[in-house]
Amino acid sequence: MSAIGSVAGIAELLRDRGKIDHFGVKLIRNPLGLVIVGGLSLSTAMTLYVVPIVYVLMDRLCVRLTGRSSAAGLKRAEEIKEQTDHGPEGRMGEPAMAK
Numbered sequence: 353m354s355a356i357g358s359v360a361g362i363a364e365l366l367r368d369r370g371k372i373d374h375f376g377v378k379l380i381r382n383p384l385g386l387v388i389v390g391g392l393s394l395s396t397a398m399t400l401y402v403v404p405i406v407y408v409l410m411d412r413l414c415v416r417l418t419g420r421s422s423a424a425g426l427k428r429a430e431e432i433k434e435q436t437d438h439g440p441e442g443r444m445g446e447p448a449m450a451k
Contacts, residue, residue: 365382
């Protein structure tokens with residue numbers, strides 16, 4: 353969302369055809385706008401597509417090398433949480449007599 357807002361704010365630079373300053377020099381900011389919009393678009397695309405793909409590839413490599421997924425720790429943590437929430441001690445790890 354912030355990239356979209358930034359591109360919308362910089363759209364004025366893309367439409368800039370050049371203005372003449374008080375020294376008679378034509379100021380052209382169109383290339384600056386193109387670079388900024390291109391950079392924001394590329395970084396957004398990399399964040400949305402490239403990063404998840406690299407994560408999946410690294411997870412597959414982890415499975416191939418260790419035999420376990422990187423999410424195995426999350427599954428084990430969930431199992432431990434369920435055991436402590438519903439174990440013989442009572443609710444949320446409290447002793448049964450504390451009720």
